[in-house]
Amino acid sequence: MCADDLSLPDTRLLRLLDLLYDTRSVTRAAEHLGLSQPTVSIWLAQLRAQYGDPLFVRTPSGMAPTPRADAMIGPAREALDAMRRLGRAGADFDPATSTRHFRIGMTDASHITLLPPWLAQVRVLAPSVRLSAARIDDTTAQALAAGEVDLAVGLVPWLEAGFYQQTLYPQDWVCLVNARHPRLGATIDLAAYEAEAHVGIAAGTGARLLAQALADADVQRQVLLELPGFLGLGAILSTTDLVATLPRQIGETLARTNGLRVLACPVAIPGFTVKQHWHARYHHDAGNRWLRGVCAALFLRPQANPP
Template structure:
């Protein structure tokens, strides 16, 4: 029986290169950690996957993936190779991508967006309305922003991330959408606030806190610089229920401006500029370089940008 061609088999005198199928194999196995799952995703048989892995091991002189209790774990050689493997795949995808081959009127694509609680509240309704109007068969799914955002974007398990995510740097593109400042929400009958909210009143008041996201870290740092120790009486994980809590108590909530004005508009709360000096922050959309030229991803980014235009004001 003839042997499969080595992954570096080329005409004499040429620099050995990996076949594209081996690049895809490395990428999928790195994500799945399972040869059987990789075989399914690549529409190959499990024995073929074993043959490909053996050929690559011979080519690189390294085990590449080691079978362990929790799956096929990559060696340091694979960890070092993966950025180059994925860049090569992205470049090859870009070569054959047609910028006009995404038709929103007929597309049935499923887009997944990593979003903060505030973005779901303030941006998702407008984005959903626009996309349903232009692409009625497209499905949207919102995913809560977490520590796995870089991996989700790199693996193609999410298309975009919306928010303030300074940790996304190498390998990611970003686009500024609008600027946010911090505001305070209060009951119109708040006993300490008469004509405005100054820093002394802010320090003396009691607060409800939503300690989520990287933006909140900026707020904590600003409070520390001003040596303000807030009297936090309640912590909640999301903005759900915040209007009812503030309108029914003397607690003050410090939130990003777009979220604050959105909540105030539907609940009759008063909005005050946060008296604690701190710089504004920029809400961005982020995507991985692997999908920079993907027509569907490009279309989705345009819709997000259009919906967000002017939101900072």
């Protein structure tokens, strides 16, 4: 194989070629590289062997390039510049000027609890960034891997393996009722829980946790109304005597905005943690890191008794 058929040397040898061409000195090239002179001499020997040419020869005025080195220096510098651009590509994210469109997988409960403060903070830090809320379903894992969704936030147990995750806060369960409920005061016991009419929320992993806990405890609810999600729940509870059992954060948020009362749930329902999840492909993406950081700054709560 002739020398012209050889592939380009690695970056360190290209850098050496560039420095020797500028400095005409092995010693000064070694200083620029932070290496010993013998190491640089070994690298130069590798270059000479690869291209079958001395490349640089000693003269009274220093290491003079050969015609082969003269021919190589232009393409070598173009290659070095391309590598530098490649290294910088996507490395920087300026929220103040970015027009990036982020997609966040979340439940409709998070539309009420997480999205408003998240959007408000993004508008302050990144006024031209756009957000979209995507559904969390059985396609979420594929969407994260494909970059169609940047983050998924909530209770998403099927994303535990193969995805990065960060625990944000724990959730327990509460009951939510009209503040002027005709029969319930500051508490609700198990007998009253079974006697009252309920609103059931059908959607979400949390609904399955609740259904299993009620079945395990042999507790029977009288579900008078079933909703696919939390849309309209606050208005319904504020105008009826129905009871809703739901995670604390959405319960407390609806209570504040609809004048409702939060009661301790008389049934032991396993708690869970809300997490943000992202795919390994985007772990080092600067924009994704920024979005995760905003989420953590807003919602991360230190655990009192970390595992």
